[in-house]
Amino acid sequence: MRAAIFHGPGVLGIEDVPEGVAGPGEVAVEVRAAATCGTDLKSYRRGHPKLFPQLPARFGHEFAGVVTAVGDGVTRFRPGMRVVAANTAPCGRCWACTLGRQSLCENLEFLNGAFAEQVVIPRAIVETNTYELPDSLSFDAAAPLEPLATVVHGIDESGIRLGDTVVVHGAGPIGLTFVRLAVLRGASVVSVDQSAWRLEQAVAAGASATVDVADLPDADSRVRAILAATPGGRGADVGIEAVGLPAVWEQAVRTLRPGATAVLFGGTPAGAMFSIDSSAMHYQELSVKGVFHHTPRHVQAAVALLASGSFDGESLITEARGLDQLVPSLEDMAAGRGSKYVLRP
Numbered sequence: 402m403r404a405a406i407f408h409g410p411g412v413l414g415i416e417d418v419p420e421g422v423a424g425p426g427e428v429a430v431e432v433r434a435a436a437t438c439g440t441d442l443k444s445y446r447r448g449h450p451k452l453f454p455q456l457p458a459r460f461g462h463e464f465a466g467v468v469t470a471v472g473d474g475v476t477r478f479r480p481g482m483r484v485v486a487a488n489t490a491p492c493g494r495c496w497a498c499t500l501g502r503q504s505l506c507e508n509l510e511f512l513n514g515a516f517a518e519q520v521v522i523p524r525a526i527v528e529t530n531t532y533e534l535p536d537s538l539s540f541d542a543a544a545p546l547e548p549l550a551t552v553v554h555g556i557d558e559s560g561i562r563l564g565d566t567v568v569v570h571g572a573g574p575i576g577l578t579f580v581r582l583a584v585l586r587g588a589s590v591v592s593v594d595q596s597a598w599r600l601e602q603a604v605a606a607g608a609s610a611t612v613d614v615a616d617l618p619d620a621d622s623r624v625r626a627i628l629a630a631t632p633g634g635r636g637a638d639v640g641i642e643a644v645g646l647p648a649v650w651e652q653a654v655r656t657l658r659p660g661a662t663a664v665l666f667g668g669t670p671a672g673a674m675f676s677i678d679s680s681a682m683h684y685q686e687l688s689v690k691g692v693f694h695h696t697p698r699h700v701q702a703a704v705a706l707l708a709s710g711s712f713d714g715e716s717l718i719t720e721a722r723g724l725d726q727l728v729p730s731l732e733d734m735a736a737g738r739g740s741k742y743v744l745r746p
């Protein structure tokens with residue numbers, strides 16, 4: 402079969418590899434839709450030692466498809482079923498899992514290899530984070546389950562209340578998902594980005610106001626423009642960073658009202674630092690939260706959002722392409738020509 406193989410930063414191609422076999426507890430799936438994401442782009446550019454401890458490696462983790470075979474002991478799934486799976490499963494035994502912090506599990510089991518004609522879902526993910534799809538839900542719409550589940554986690558940690566003003570910094574796929582889910586919570590959302598095209602998508606997702614910072618010369622002018630878009634110029638009740646740049650982390654914190662919360666969601670490069678005004682942190686009683694990944698509960702909630710139609714996964718997709726368009730699709734994402742691409746192996 403054909404599959405994407407990652408050899409190291411910048412070296413990614415489609416190769417012929419043996420088809421996988423479902424072992425005990427595992428499920429083999431014919432991939433009908435596999436979606437690109439920001440983690441794919443970061444990994445393609447600079448590698449990812451946690452996702453790819455050994456190279457070469459299979460690539461991709463957002464997918465939906467049809468079960469072709471099940472291993473011994475599998476009873477919930479059978480050939481012909483339409484399924485979607487998350488990209489990890491927590492161990493349930495480490496200190497983090499026993500404290501209910503499964504997103505911080507020390508032994509997360511990862512799934513890689515979605516950019517292929519077929520993928521085998523590991524036993525732990527079959528048991529914990531794999532779901533049957535209703536016939537009404539398309540493969541394209543279901544494929545972005547993983548990023549939706551992470552945003553569900555972010556929303557869960559945000560404390561957004563009915564009537565809040567939420568400022569979402571970044572209008573890429575993650576930012577747009579935050580916009581939609583914040584609106585579902587009854588918030589008024591301000592979307593901030595430097596792409597007019599992305600801001601148009603944010604309005605379609607439900608943002609009531611946008612701030613285009615493309616032509617603003619420095620951080621102070623950006624902060625002033627964002628504050629001006631909030632009630633009374635006080636700032637956001639909740640600020641969400643969905644870019645992954647320390648400067649935008651600082652921007653998110655600087656545009657909070659007193660007593661507000663910042664959800665710092667976008668992953669930054671290792672070792673990157675950012676600054677907070679300690680006086681504002683103290684006297685304005687600001688809350689700053691880092692949020693990472695998802696838990697099985699958040700995956701389950703994300704599946705329900707997709708199945709009910711409350712969240713349209715296809716709204717994140719710019720275009721559907723063939724598997725051989727993986728690298729061009731990642732490059733198009735990097736250049737801002739598209740949001741997310743679905744590849745159909």
